[in-house]
Amino acid sequence: MKYSDNALNILTAKTFNGIGDAWINKNLSKTKTSPLELIVELLAKSVKKETVSEEIFLQRKSNIEKQILLLGDSCDGVVAIGDEKFPTHRGAVKESEQPNVLFYKGDxxxxxxxxxxxxxxxxxxxxxxxxxxxxxxxxxxxxxxxxxxxxxxxxxxxxxxxxxxxxxxxxxxxxxxxxxxxxxxxxxxxxxxxxxxxxxxxxxxxxxxxxxxxxxxxxxxxxxxxxxxxxxxxxxxxxxxxxxxxxxxxxxxxxxxxxxxxxxxxxxxxxxxxxxxxxxxxxxxxxxxxxxxxxxxxxxxxxxxxxxxxxxxxxxxxxxxxxxxxxxxxx
Incomplete structure (x- = not known):
């Protein structure tokens, strides 16, 4: 299964309170990957009612990677915004509805x-x-x-x-x-x-x-x-x-x-x-x-x-x- 560190970071960011597609699409780059340090810094400024740290982020990231690996052969890979192969949407779509992570099987x-x-x-x-x-x-x-x-x-x-x-x-x-x-x-x-x-x-x-x-x-x-x-x-x-x-x-x-x-x-x-x-x-x-x-x-x-x-x-x-x-x- 193919997936990038960037995809794991975005999936992890979405586990924090109040972080949804609009936040991801507004704060993280659509043309290049965002480093973990920057993501954690941005989350710390936005997340309320829970602590954000690199240690907590990395623990959640590890848990998500384990869940993804359980998909096995059913999934060829995961792509996210910032990844080269992440597809362009058609139409004028507001940030809260633009996709940012896709699991795929096939072409x-x-x-x-x-x-x-x-x-x-x-x-x-x-x-x-x-x-x-x-x-x-x-x-x-x-x-x-x-x-x-x-x-x-x-x-x-x-x-x-x-x-x-x-x-x-x-x-x-x-x-x-x-x-x-x-x-x-x-x-x-x-x-x-x-x-x-x-x-x-x-x-x-x-x-x-x-x-x-x-x-x-x-x-x-x-x-x-x-x-x-x-x-x-x-x-x-x-x-x-x-x-x-x-x-x-x-x-x-x-x-x-x-x-x-x-x-x-x-x-x-x-x-x-x-x-x-x-x-x-x-x-x-x-x-x-x-x-x-x-x-x-x-x-x-x-x-x-x-x-x-x-x-x-x-x-x-x-x-x-x-x-x-x-x-x-x-x-």
Whole structure:
């Protein structure tokens, strides 16, 4: 497993009270590693209600390294801001939401800005027609060398990954769990297929969530990564929180998080939609998102015009600038 001393330092810093992503991204360099002495000095100025010293820091760092090593072969490595291979996010992302540590298995190069990364997301229980539409569109994207990004959940996420592999493409699965405990359990063997065929698994976590609330939070945090590591987010189908569907055991509206974040980050959005779905509640979110005139609407009966538009999106550096400090394309 590959990891730098810098990555361990950043993970250790995040164990101190009040130290989160915003602090890390504001105080530690994105272009070079920060020495331990500087990190401890900065922490001592910021941390309240607990002591910060090099001795305490090094003890916590040792414990974290032991936990990381327990990941074994499930993880190829860890990268952090300041590391040469840490990937650049797309869009204008505030410091509190920019990733700073990633655990990965597979080809980290798939997150490069040189690729056209397309997130394809949607409901956990798609209809047969929805699946057919999504598979058609994903296959067209893959044939044009797009990298397909999704979250490995059942339903639309799985369809996106699966269709990519069937057409010999590369896919990125972004997880809310550590790499040695992939969720959902039934997709663990499939996750192995992803990295064995040139794809990538990534997560921000090396330990399991301690509560259901923390797990829910991780899913939402995962959804922001789907947006910020993609050049566009495509919604296959999804309910809204207010949807009514007598045939559904549960109203799944989790896709809204990635769609909201893509809007917030100024990352383009698209939906798959045809008028035949006008009475289908599983397309409520699609209809809601379509109210934004900037959203690309992909007609599944004639998808190529919009696929071409997606593949020709402007990817100039100005579209990838950071929102807080005005720096651009640093990683």
């Amino acid at each position: 980290l190069g798939l997150l490069s800005l040189e690729n056209t990364n397309v997130a394809v997301i949607g409901v956990l229980t798609p209809d047969e027609d929805t699946e057919m539409d999504e598979r058609k569109i994903v296959s067209l994207l893959v044939q044009q060398d797009a990298v397909i990004v999704s979250g490995l959940a059942q339903g639309c996420d799985f369809i996106a990954h699966d269709q990519t592999l069937k057409f010999g493409g590369a896919t990125v699965a972004i997880l809310p769990s550590p790499l040695n405990n992939i969720m959902p359990v039934k997709h663990r063997e499939f996750a192995q297929q992803i990295f064995e065929t040139g794809g990538l698994l990534i997560t921000e976590y090396y330990d399991a969530p301690s509560t259901k609330m923390e797990l829910s939070s991780r899913y939402i945090r995962r959804d922001r990564l789907q947006a910020l590591f993609s050049d566009i987010v495509i919604l296959s189908a999804s309910y809204t929180p207010n949807s009514v569907d007598p045939t559904a055991l549960k109203i799944d509206s989790g896709s809204r998080h990635a769609m909201e974040k893509s809007l917030e980050y100024s990352i383009p959005r698209a939906v798959i939609y045809h008028e035949k779905y006008q009475r289908n509640p599983k397309y409520d979110l699609n209809r809601q998102v379509m109210k934004d005139a900037k959203v690309i609407v992909i007609d599944p009966t004639n998808p190529m015009p919009m696929i071409t538009q997606i593949l020709n999106l402007d990817k100039s550096p100005s579209s990838n600038q950071e929102s807080d400090d005005g720096q651009m394309g640093l990683f």
